[in-house]
Amino acid sequence: SVADLTDRAFNTIKKIADENEGKTVAIFTHATVLRSFFNKIYGFGLDKMKDIKWASNTSVSEAVYENGVFKPIRYSFDDFMSDIKTDVPVNC
Numbered sequence: 791s792v793a794d795l796t797d798r799a800f801n802t803i804k805k806i807a808d809e810n811e812g813k814t815v816a817i818f819t820h821a822t823v824l825r826s827f828f829n830k831i832y833g834f835g836l837d838k839m840k841d842i843k844w845a846s847n848t849s850v851s852e853a854v855y856e857n858g859v860f861k862p863i864r865y866s867f868d869d870f871m872s873d874i875k876t877d878v879p880v881n882c
Contacts, residue, residue: 807855
């Protein structure tokens with residue numbers, strides 16, 4: 791379920807962050823994992839996940855982890871792609 795996915799993704803990312811405190815870490819994943827993770831760190835319920843746009847291909851999302859808490863910095867940043875961005879279908 792999406793709830794299970796959210797818990798697994800959040801717990802795994804938190805474990806990676808805890809093991810790499812003070813370091814910069816890159817994690818590569820699919821859009822649903824990214825949406826569920828950001829939905830959770832924004833503090834939304836699962837019913838609000840539909841309101842988070844799909845991240846564009848090759849976009850960059852960023853969160854800072856301090857004192858056991860994630861702070862979202864940016865989501866689906868793709869300005870560096872210029873005119874070669876891919877469109878994400880509206881009805882995914």
